[in-house]
Amino acid sequence: MLKVSHLTCEYQQFLLGTDQTRPRFSWTSTSDKRNTKQCSYHIKVATDPQFINLVWDSEEIENDQSVQIQYDGEPLQSFTRYYYKVRISDNYNRYSDWSTSDWFEIAFLKETEWTAKWVTPKYQQAPEEVFALRNTISLNKKIKSARVYATALGIYQLHINGSKLDDALLTPGWTSYHHRLQYQTYDVTDKLVIGKNALGIILAEGWYKGMGFDQPYEYGKKLSALLELHVVYEDGMKEIFTTNESWKSGKSAFVSASIYNGETYDARLATNWSEANFNDEQWIPVDCAKEPSTKLVAQENEPVKVTGKIKPISYILTPKGEKVLDMGQNMVGRIRMSVTAPEGTKITLKHAEVLDQDGNFYTENLREAKQQVIYIAKGDGEETYAPSFTFQGFRYLKVEGYPAKDLPLDQFVGEVIHSDMKQTGEFTTDNPMVNQLQHNIVWGQKGNFVDVPTDCPQRNERLGWTGDAQVFIGTALYNYQGLLFFKKWLSDLKVDQKPDGQVPFVIPNVLSGDTVSSGWNDAATIIPWTLYQVYGDKSILAEQYESMKAWVEKVRSLATNETVWEAKIQFGDWLALDGDPDSPIGATPIPLIATAFHAYSTEILAKTADVLGFENDAEEYELLYERIVSDFQAEFTTPNGKIIGGTQTSYIIPLAFKLLQGDAAQKAAHELHRMIVANDYHLTTGFLGTPFLCSVLSQYGYHETALRLLLQEEYPSWMFEVKSGATTIWERWNSMNPDGSFNDAGMTSFNHYAYGAVAEWMYRSIAGITFDEAVPGYKKINIAPNISPLGMKHVKASYETLYGPVSSEWKIEDRFVTLKVLIPVNTEAEIKLPPHSANITLDGDAISDTKITLGSGSYQFEFYIHQLKQKLMTEESxxxxxxxxxxxxxxxxxxxxxxxxxxxxxxxxxxxxxxxxxxxxxxxxxxxxxxxxxxxxxxxxxxxxxxxxxxx
Known part of the structure; x- marks a missing residue:
């Protein structure tokens, strides 16, 4: 059995509306034989599902590539659907059947093909206004297919003939509106009828204008929309309908909407405004004078959707008499409420992450964000409502005005909202607290991956902070398929980057000022390189190369002798616990951090240039990197092996970036270990040190020290949060203090993902799953678990690579270890067992090596860990x-x-x-x-x- 499945085009199974002229295909394979490798592939692409009208027949190509194979046929045409299928052969001289066919569809290949006009509601004055736009069209023939292409300056919702069109939310998403604006494609074939049809758009502020972080968003003054409907009739004729002067605008039941403040909906104002027979004589013609210069691009990333539902677990009457529902999980999304109430009943939903020490509803940490939804009942039987143009970060819901003495749990449902990425990773153990930590990390990612990687989802911030994103990127890509999500975000980073190479702190950039900060701006290099390592996709590096180079050159110009960056004011090791209690910067010297990141980004740039074939650049930046390393050692290390600064992070970062070699590195690692032991296995690290802490310890032989840090239950630690009832990752180690009080309300979030970066080490070191840096994209896999009975005796992890799932599961019973691994077809894996393993068997057969390379298939190792070694490695002595x-x-x-x-x-x-x-x-x-x-x-x-x- 040899089978091809899971076909994708540009990482999507059904790609509706792309502007790629040469899209790429990938697939996975399954086989009933071990060590199966693809030997050839054959791709066909046609304009019909019967594959009669071929536009590309690759014929059989002898090659083992099964990901990112670029289309190489006839020029693709706009507004056309293409079908594709694949078959392969393998190293056992077998041919698969042809796969089932999937399809992709081209939208606008040229911006000049747009004929629609921007429509702008007149008299836009009040903040948080919501507008309805509508028009009617007549279709007089039988319809074969119909597509809507739409976007907005603001966020929009489409309606046709009285019903909402799609389940995507917050479209067109948040981009750098001055430079790029995504449009969406919708298949509306079954929404239209012969005769009169109504097209409708609801338009709200979103991220385009209105309330922002410290200052309003000011991409523009007025909201606008753009839409084209392409109808193809059964007789082959095509007709295009567009937004133009014939459209009208009016009010709807949406009274107001804001990302931060929430939404007000008056059901008494609801009408059949998007139906064909609605009387719109009182509506106002739109203005079509707007001509934005923004580049229109097809949507690159997954849409934001409702991805799950949560029921409240309890009703609470607080000491203040507040009626509160506990969702049991700090979530991001919205509440869908059902109610039967008299006309005009006003119900207010307020959202918060925590209750205070007295058990009362706590919203001080939201700052100016109201996070409030108001619903005014129509009074006509049971009514159901969920907001459309906002999202909240919350666990607790305070309800005011609901017409019942006690809140009925079954009338409220939490709808989880985030970018609809595919979950690719799982990590579980026999330790419930470790499992809860992984749960918290995943939920932190869900809540903060709402079209952009935000820092937090609840207060008046919710920005795409570069530092948070780069420290978490490794973990993010284990948990979810993040290539499209980050590709879109990096496109905005590139266009928002300043001419001198400076990278803004947040992407899309809505902040003013020219301050730079290492570890934040380095997202320009670290994230593209990590994406390449995980997915093996060179196009990411090619698209971002000039941005990466510009950032390195910016720091090069700021550094003394182009090497040591003597920065004074930066974010430093943000929120570390080892500095001035009144300062969030931490005690690690900023020049040390800045120079170390300068070295790291330069090394990444040199490697990127080499991958892309830019030989001169590769040589130049490799030499610069060597100079930075040499000057770093001279500037920040002492003859006796100490590192200036003396903090945990001052040792972690140079070790993580390999700025020390040989004995110097080992001594530094030992000193880091010694400091942690002396601090009773407590960390003091912040945003930049924490992500590398455990991985550095494991790498240099101190895996048990890393485990003790992970398992530490006293403050400050990951498990202190778990014991305190956290269901997501906190912004600060002391967002909640040991006495139950909260930290500074001005900057205390209970849903920040940065410290969740530890999960990358959990996948890589505890479970042992990672890519081979020399062969990126998991074409070659490393499985090398650090097996210790400290805290866990059963660990299971899996990761869905582009080739299929890889998994590692180990279990300790007494002194015997069972290790099960799964390797996908068309890859190989190097398995490394612990160096002191004895009596090793592979599927029951004795072997002597602790390192072995295997092809695809599932395997089971059993081996013995001597009790003396086990005692020495784990005993508290x-x-x-x-x-x-x-x-x-x-x-x-x-x-x-x-x-x-x-x-x-x-x-x-x-x-x-x-x-x-x-x-x-x-x-x-x-x-x-x-x-x-x-x-x-x-x-x-x-x-x-x-x-x-x-x-x-």
Whole structure:
């Protein structure tokens, strides 16, 4: 059995409305044989589902590529649907059947093809106004197909013949309106009738104008809409209807709408305004004078939709007498309410993330955002309503004016809203708190991926902060398929970037000022490179290359000798706990952070130039990178191996970016470990240090230290949030203090995803799933779990690559480990078992290697972890401390290995360990151990060896 499935065009199964002239195809394959690899592919593209009218027949091409294969046929035509199918052969000389066919559809390949006029409601004056636009058309023939192409300056909702057209929300999304505006394509074939039809548009402010963060959005003064309806009749004739002077505007039941403040809807004002027989004589003709210069582009990313529903778990009457519903989950979206009430009954829904210490409704952290929905009842039986032009971040819902003594739970439903990305990752363990943390991370991503990667979804901010996005990108791409989401956002980053290369703090940019900050602006390089590593898509690098280069050159111009960036005022390690309590910047020296990120971005740029074949650039930036590394070491490290600043982050970032080598790196890693142990396994890191903290520790041999940080339940920690009842990730480690009080209301969010970046390490290190950097896109996979019984004895993770699912599951029972892996067709994986594994079997057959390369299929490893090694690695004792010292660790592990393999009797092993330990480890500058401590260690080792001697 060899089968092709999951066809996509530009990462979408059915791509309705693209402006790509040469779109790319991908697919996955399934096979009943292991080690299956594709040997050839054959693609056909036609204008008909029978594939009679071919526009491209690739014929059989001997190639193992199954992702991002570019169309290479006849020139594609606007407003045309194309069907495609694939078949492949494999290394077992088998051919698959032809796949089922999927399709993509071209919209406008040229902007000049638009014939519609922008329609602007007259007399726009009041803030948060909502307008209805309408027109009627006549269709006198049988319809074969019909498409609407629409967009707006503002956000819009389409109606045809009395019904809402689509389930997408907040269209056309938020772009840099001065430069780019997305339009959407809708199939309306079954919405139209022969005869008279009505077309309607509801138009609200959205992100285009009105209330913003500290200052109003001012992309423009007036809301406008643009629409074309293309109708193809059964006889082959085509007719186009557009927005023009014949359209009219009027009021609807939407009294007001705002992203931040909410929505007011008066059901008494509802009419059949979008039906063909509506009398619009009192409506006002629109203005068609507007001619925006904004470039129109087909929608690139997934639309925002309702992706799930939540029922409230309890009704609360607070000490103040407030009627509150608890949704049980800090969510982003809206409430759908049902009510039977007298005409004119005003029901107000207010949204909050938390209750205060007394159990009352708490909204101080929302700042100026009202997050309020008002519904005025029509008084005609049961009425159901959910807002359309806003979204809220909340767990608790305060209801005022509902006509019942107690709130009926079954009359309220939470509708979860976010960009409709495909979930690609799962991570579960036998530890409920770790599972809750992963749950919180996923829900934080859901709530903040609403068309742009926002920092928070509730207060008057909700901006696409670059720093938050870049630290979270690795985790984001494990959890969800994020290429299209970030591709769209990076397109706005590129156009909002200033001529001198400066990258704004937020994208789309709505802030003023010219301040730069490392770690934030570096999103220009880090995010494209990460997308390339995960998906292997060079086009992302090609599209962003000039932006990446401009940013590196900007920092190069600011740095002394082009290398050391002596920055003074930046965000630093934002919200770290090691600095001035009155400052959010943290104690890590800003020049150290700035220079380290300068090195990292330069290295990324050099690698990008190499991938794209820009040899001169690759050589130039590699040399610049080497100079930055050298000058970093001279400027920020001391002869005895210390790093200036002395904070956890001052060690983490240079280690993460590989700015230290050899003994210097190992000493720095040990010092980081020592600081964490001395701080009783508590972190002090902020936005820039935290994402790399655990991964650096694991990489340099301190995986148990990383686990203890993850599992730490006392403040500050991830598990402190979990124990405190969090269902998303907090903005601050102390958004809620240990005594239950809240931090500064001016900047305290309970749904920020930045610290959720730890999940990338959980997937990579605990489960062991990652890409091979030399072969990006998971064409070659690395599976190398760090297996430790500390906190978890059963871990299971999976990730949906472009080739299919890869999974890693390990379980410890006593001292035996079972590891199950799944590798997708047309890939291979290198499996690395723990170095001290013994008695290894693969599917029941004995093997000797701890590193093995396998092709596609599912496999099961079983192996034995010696109890002595297990004890030394996990026990809360000075033995556990000893193995973290580089020389001692190497010597100890060598002799433990000999002991475990029976090459040395227990007491001989002990005597050798004793001699080597005293000789090599009593030098206190190297180990920090006193002779007394070594004696204690040796006593414990002797005790363990004696206890295991008979068993061995």
């Amino acid at each position: 000075v033995i556990g401390e000893l193995i973290y010292y580089p020389k001692a660790k190497a010597l100890l592990e060598k002799n433990l290995t000999n002991f475990m393999h029976g090459e040395m009797p227990p007491q001989a092993a002990f005597q050798m360990i004793k001699g080597l330990t005293f000789r090599e480890c009593k030098v206190t500058p190297e180990t920090g151990l006193s002779v007394h401590q070594i004696d204690k260690i040796l006593l414990e080792i002797n005790e363990v060896i004696n206890s295991l001697g008979e068993e061995k």
